[in-house]
Amino acid sequence: MSNDIVSVQGVSKRFGSVLAVDDVSFGIPRNEFFALLGPSGCGKTTLLRIIAGLEHPDDGAVIIDGEDMAGIPPNRRPVNMVFQSYAVFPHMTVAQNVAYGLRVTGTPRAEVSRRVDEALEIVQLAGLAGRKPHQLSGGQRQRVALARALVKRPKVLLLDEPLSALDAKLREQMRLELANLQQQVGITFIIVTHDQDEALSMADRIAVMNEGRVCQTATPDVLYESPASRFVAEFIGKVNLFESRVLGANGRTLAVEVGELGALEVPHEKAGPREGAAIALAVRPEKLTISTAPPDGDGRARLAVAARVINWAYYGDTSHMYVRTEKGLELNVNIQNTTRDTAESLNVGDAVWVSWAAADMIVLEE
């Protein structure tokens, strides 16, 4: 923990009767791209504002680079923030906006202009230094906000939903740019987002929050492939859930009874839940295979179920098929449109087989 640049220890914040942040603790190592992910109202922005010093926690401590931030106002913290509205000063030019943070702290004029040029270079706005914010596009305004924060050379850069106001195409481009920028400047980034794609594609580690608490902190792949709870599984990506009952634990596997599928064995590393406990099994839609003929066993333990296509959504690169088994269970299957006629080969009402490896099933105890 001592090596962490940011350490949040038991932080709580209450607004009236609402507990916005509930006893949250985590550490962020140097140069990490860390994401706070959660649905709106989960307390992630409040937590970010507590780190920035814009809100005071009711309880707990925020330690930045070994220094307790209690009582230190936002203007004297070694962090800078990119606001959701960008908060670019409308009456100042791009260069004046970027220079602002240096001017108010009395940086010598020559150094200000050198560092402003440098920062504008990094965010590729060098040619627009004399423009006013109203002459800029949303993406450019965001770059101004980024440059304005980076020019201060903070130890930690905080980003509050930085991409939510951009259109889809630009958002994807900025995701890459932000990730590259973080590598380039070597500053710890903490990003707040409700967009799972954003968090998964950019962050080194993600803390998933819900109702003021952190549900799970892990790398993107662990979060997606081994979610710790039903909430995390359902919030990140799509999932097919099976309510089931534990029959017994057997070393590294768990025998379970699923109403729609019968008894089966799934891998489970951790000390298993007790016999008879109600748990959920989950499997991601892209782990499912759809075929018109019954699948033949390929050596791995595979589960197969007969179903009928009831609906499908075409996304170009993928299609999301919705099928219903004979017992009424609805499943969501994602198929890659690997050939130009993949999408044409299936129609609503077709009888199909859906199969997947038992190893791809996730055990959710909560």
Add this chain to the structure above:
Amino acid sequence: MTRKGAQVHAMARSFAGLARWRPGRSRRAPLGPLDYGRRLWLRIVVALTFILIYMPIVTLMVFSFNDSRRNIVWRGFTTKYYVKAWHNDGLFEAFTNSLTIAVVSTIVSTIIGAMVALLLWRFRFPGKAAYEGFMALPIVIPDICLGVAMLVFFARIGWPAHMPWPLNLSAITIAHIAFSFPFVSIVVRARLAGFNRELEEASRDLGASEWQTFRHVILPYMKPGLIAGALLAFTLSLDDFVVTFFTSGPNTVTFPVKVYSMVRFSVTPEVNAASTVLILITVLTTILAVRFQNPARN
């Protein structure tokens, strides 16, 4: 591809033409739901409001050039009443008094009004709602009551009446400040209501102290509101009659009060001339203020 594109465009154009074409009807397109400019009743309303507001003012200006003492019928063009008004010492003094009072009361009421607006916008304190109500009260209190109250108040505390110029205008100026700063505070507060609090937070986050944030971020944002509020205070002070009438002494006559006393004898073009000058001054001030507000547009 380009040829195909051109064809599509040509087709689209002819379809659009077809859609507009109505056989056997007037060639004018039908009225759209927002085409108010083409509705007769709307034009009449616009014309009427214009006439109601500006006809009397235009008449006043035109008759300032009337070569007639009685100023009832037009008897020819002259500028002699402007010269006469300029040489009318009483009128000139009243004019200077009015401008002096207006300038001082505008500056002071803009500062107080802005401070009240900031206080109400920025802070929460016990009795805030009551304070807010009391700040708006001078707007609804009838001028006549305010005038009498001021008269009684200044008499009661024994405010010195005979002081050298411009101190002799202090009572009127204080009265003017009292009734104009609530207007300034309302205008400034309306402006502040649209302020993005993240701007303030961004400034703090970037290392600015509270004072620097106010000076470099909040104040520039307030500027249009301050200018609008100041203009309002200026005109309120310049044309106030009722409150001034009760607070002015024999040596402190303002322009509206002077005009009133002149009109009691007869309406000469002199009054028109002086009024025209006053209108020009206020219009020019407004234009300047608006220009100052949006330098980028020019």
